Amino acid sequence: MRNDLTRRGFVRAAAASSAAMAWLGTGGVPTVFAAQADKPALLGGTPVHQAGWPRWPQWQQSWEPDVLAALRSGRWSGAGGGGRIAQFEAAYAKLLGAKRCVATASGTTALMVALHVMGVDAGDEVIVSPYTFIATYNAVLAHKALPVFADTDPETLTIAPASIESRITDRTRAILPVHIYGLPCDMDPINAIAKKHGLAVVEDACQAWLAEYKGRKCGVLGDLGCFSFQESKHIASGEGGAVTGQSDQLLDRCASYRDCGRAFGSVKGSGYFSHGLNYRMKHYQAEILLQQFDKLLAETQRRRENADYLTAALKQIPGIQPVRLPENSRPVWHLYPFRYDADQFHGLPRAKFMRALAAEGIPCSGGYHEQYFDGALDEVINSRAFKRLFPPERLNAYRDSFQEMKGNKLVCNTTVALFHSMLLAERSDMDHIVEAIRKIHAHSEALAKKA
């Protein structure tokens, strides 16, 4: 009798939940508490995940003796290279299977160096993935060159190779694909197009440390690859960056350019300075990075295992679409993204889905937005320099082209992403992510109706 009443109470309380109904079908005895737990936190239920998530960045005490020694040495500046910076460069190149690596002050300056060395100059155009951190655009603009946007493939979130060729003009100098979120771009067709048209390929691998495409690491798949070690990144030193590649001649030029043009290897100028800037890393930053190789390897493995587990579970939920990866590639998940289809959630808008997920204790972000409408690009192309360098018809057509990126627009409006440190948590925490999304799906009608 008691059980029966309880059972009816549960049926009423949980009527909206298909998960609960399925559970009833198994003939078990539910409790009213289960109904409370099943209610979305946004509608007053109990959050699925109540513990926190791993913080980022992480410091380890075991690094302190070596880092302190680097600080006490008084050899801080990277002028002239050598020392801990050269050690880091050799170790990072080895880790990636690159012939050489040149450390820089940041990912942005790595891009600045690589684009300069590949000959990008004022009045040129560079074909770039629009779905990226703003620094990718900025590095091109700093050369007084136009970042011309290819479209984004909504299934992979990376540059759609088929959208590149129609964007090539007689000013195009390079292609700048971005392995966004640590997802490798489909590099074979990109390299083939570059070869056919005589263009350089600079990879923005600033989120792709150890990501792989067809057995090789991102950052050694084009002419030069660029990395960031900013605080949010998987291997972090506050700020920092690197250029990687297979050509001694190109890497000598990178090393010289980032060091005020100081003579380096085959780059001698008249024996002292050629043209360059100060984009150097510091020795104590290199020491912080040198401490993290084992950590990076172990954590990459863990992120991959948890991401694969999430993907297998999430793709079972209608309206949740994990990313498609290029054949024979291995991502490193700087973010774990999926595409959200509101139609499968009774029209629940993405912003509200994200709020409901956050209420369950699962923080998330909507990823990048359509940044080309923010005004930064207009500011630059309306500048005196760009007006002198490009004919008005070109700048008008360029502005109009922002409307053509249908794939990128879709990605910007439908992506939901989890931060990488969440993938360092326990397997049971991954279950919480899945459970929270299932709960929101089961109650999406009620959530959609709630103001």
Ligand SMILES: *Cc1c(COP(=O)(O)O)cnc(C)c1O
């Ligand atoms: C972080 C990042 C950069 C810039 O790196 P910084 O070290 O912050 O200058 C460039 N591109 C992408 C895709 C990034 O994620």
